[in-house]
Amino acid sequence: MSAHIIDGKAFAATVRAKVAGHVSRMAEEHGITPGLAVVLVGEDPASQVYVRNKGKQTVECGMASFEHKLDADTDEATLLALVERLNADPAVHGILVQLPLPAHLNSDLIINTIAPEKDVDGFHVVNVGRLGAGLKAMVPCTPLGSLMMLKDYHGDLSGKSAVVIGRSNIVGKPMAQLLLGANATPTIAHSRTPDLEGVVRQADIVVAAVGRPEMVRGDWIKPGATVIDVGINRVPAPEKGEGKHKIVGDVHFESAVEVAGAITPVPGGVGPMTIACLLANTVTAAARSANLPEPEGLTA
Ligand code: NAD
Numbered sequence: 001m002s003a004h005i006i007d008g009k010a011f012a013a014t015v016r017a018k019v020a021g022h023v024s025r026m027a028e029e030h031g032i033t034p035g036l037a038v039v040l041v042g043e044d045p046a047s048q049v050y051v052r053n054k055g056k057q058t059v060e061c062g063m064a065s066f067e068h069k070l071d072a073d074t075d076e077a078t079l080l081a082l083v084e085r086l087n088a089d090p091a092v093h094g095i096l097v098q099l100p101l102p103a104h105l106n107s108d109l110i111i112n113t114i115a116p117e118k119d120v121d122g123f124h125v126v127n128v129g130r131l132g133a134g135l136k137a138m139v140p141c142t143p144l145g146s147l148m149m150l151k152d153y154h155g156d157l158s159g160k161s162a163v164v165i166g167r168s169n170i171v172g173k174p175m176a177q178l179l180l181g182a183n184a185t186p187t188i189a190h191s192r193t194p195d196l197e198g199v200v201r202q203a204d205i206v207v208a209a210v211g212r213p214e215m216v217r218g219d220w221i222k223p224g225a226t227v228i229d230v231g232i233n234r235v236p237a238p239e240k241g242e243g244k245h246k247i248v249g250d251v252h253f254e255s256a257v258e259v260a261g262a263i264t265p266v267p268g269g270v271g272p273m274t275i276a277c278l279l280a281n282t283v284t285a286a287a288r289s290a291n292l293p294e295p296e297g298l299t300a
Pocket of ligand 1: 142165166167168169170171172189190191192196209210211212230231232233270271274
């Protein structure tokens with residue numbers, strides 16, 4: 001039987017609608033307009049597209065968007081001074097420095113200069129620590145979006161075994177922390193894990209964040225398991241014409257869909273949830289800065 005397809009595009013639209021609702025209530029009741037500042041250094045084409053989409057969706061939800069585009073040869077002191085200015089600006093509730101930065105800039109230093117309460121990417125060591133300690137944190141957007149989809153589909157995750165494939169700081173590790181916080185029993189698998197297939201086959205929930213096209217096959221999946229495919233891989237698609245490409249996930253969809261109970265497609269699964277959660281984090285940051293209650297349905 002074919003799995004239920006978890007529609008990330010539709011779910012992201014519901015998250016954005018919730019964000020817009022919170023934004024208009026904050027404006028009406030408290031006179032606050034949440035603001036997101038995005039800093040882009042250089043002209044990486046993929047980053048330019050991301051930044052444009054982020055700005056557009058921020059404005060569509062009723063928030064203020066501040067874009068700072070700096071030349072590729074911007075020095076570290078200039079970038080740090082901008083981050084400090086944004087930290088001090090009361091109209092800015094969220095700050096995102098688009099990664100990757102040019103090689104001459106120290107990404108760790110720059111990310112850790114963002115005020116933790118404005119770190120809407122959740123990459124600052126204080127937020128990493130707070131998430132690990134089970135405290136209120138800004139949570140990285142991609143794992144937050146993945147958790148929201150899992151909770152929406154399953155309700156309670158207590159008692160579920162989960163395998164997260166990949167141990168990056170932006171996806172794998174925070175994903176496992178979130179699953180733990182939701183009372184699932186996560187295992188983190190990675191490139192040195194022996195018998196990866198056997199490990200994955202034990203799991204009620206599989207989150208693939210590897211960056212290897214279609215690596216996880218249907219026969220790795222426990223029948224009925226839920227599969228969240230975080231991977232975004234651009235591969236040649238000769239069937240579409242010479243020199244054409246397509247985007248595939250880390251999971252081989254055609255075989256996995258026959259075994260899983262539910263699965264996210266690529267594209268149209270986790271991807272749209274990532275920007276939606278960035279908007280959610282910005283509203284959360286604005287609410288926290290004004291000591292208002294946590295916006296419902298937008299946090300882990
Ligand atoms: P990364 O390269 O930082 O980490 C990949 C992880 O996969 C590593 O921890 C590594 O140990 C593990 N790995 C590599 N080869 C493996 C193998 N053969 N077997 C088992 N584990 C292996 O990548 P990342 O930043 O975590 O991203 C992972 C994927 O998710 C990429 O395809 C990326 O494009 C995608 N991604 C998507 C979104 C989104 O918005 N949907 C956001 C971030 C990343």
